[in-house]
Amino acid sequence: MTIFPAHYSGPTLGEVGEHRAIEAIITAAPSSRNGDDAAVLNHASPNSRAVATTDMLIEGRHFRADWSTPEEIGQKAIVQNFADIEAMGARPIAALLAIAAPPHTPVSYIRGIAAGINERVGEYSAELVGGDLTSGDHLVLSVTAIGSLGGSRPELTLDRARPGQRVVAHGSIGWSAAGLALLERFGRDAVPEQFTPLVEAHCAPRLNPGRGVIARATGATAMTDNSDGLIADLGTIARRSGVGIDLHSADVAPAPLVAEAAELLGADPWEWVMSGGEDHTLLATTAGDPPSGFRSIGRVVRGDGVTINGEDPKYTHGWVSF
Secondary structure, eight states, X not given: OOOOOTTOOSOBHHHHOHHHHXXXXXXXXXXXXXXXXXXXOOOOOTTEXXXXXXXXXXXTTTBOTTTSOHHHHHHHHHHHHHHHHHHXXXXXXXXXXXXXXXXTSBHHHHHHHHHHHHHHHHHTTOEEEEEEEEEOSSOEEXXXXXXXXXXXXXXXXXXXXXXXXXXXEEXXXXXXXXXXXXXXXXOGGGSOGGGHHHHHHHHSOOOOTTHHHHHHHTTEEEEEEOSSOHHHHHHHHHHHHTOEEEEOHHHHOOOHHHHHHHHHHTOOHHHHHHHOOOSOOEEEEESSSOOTTOEEEEEEESSSEEEETTBOOSOOOXXXXX
């Protein structure tokens, strides 16, 4: 059974019922399009296409109520979905939220999730435009994200990397995995204060809005986000494109704070970098210079798989659902 922190008091979902709970969500994440049987979005601009994706967060598997605030859970749900929209080179414009929750869930907790969602969608000038709420044994969130792909350039699919291109990245690598390891060792309240950025990277990752659009506009060819692990996600691009990817160790080396956390925990920070995932860093290939906000981390080469300085990586595993 899901145990909620004691300070989330007040009426529960079972006490107030579905309609009042939905009103609480709409109040926390207001939109003129939310509240009817379906949301009607503005017609896309000429020469544009719609992009859609969906992802789930399950309590105990993707987040823990004793580690994350409900606001952080909502923020994480949006980032992991909007990152997939950005990875296509598109702009997120709306989100739908479906929640399954135990009847004893405090309404204030659900309101907090909606508030976190509202904060993140607001950074994109997007909106939460609808969803569903139902009873369940565990807390489960499912977000559907909708985006707009403008202009005539092709979308940034996984199969368009070519030998000779750069591999570029926007965002941190290994920070979320480091934060998770600290939480597993200390719990949220006892993590040393200097490592707060790593914990926040796991509980409430951030992605600077618009980087995917910029990458596509400046000639990027393929893109994904680092959700399952650096080697695993770049390996998908390599496999789908029929190429190899060689990373430069100096350009993906663990950040000093990550290395400090690894020393404290007796861990290898390179494992977090190569296999950690959930940073939602944008990873792309391009024939030109790194787009604004991106940095070069390697090259696309002839061959197959992912190497580091021409050698097989020490860690190749990543997140898998089964």
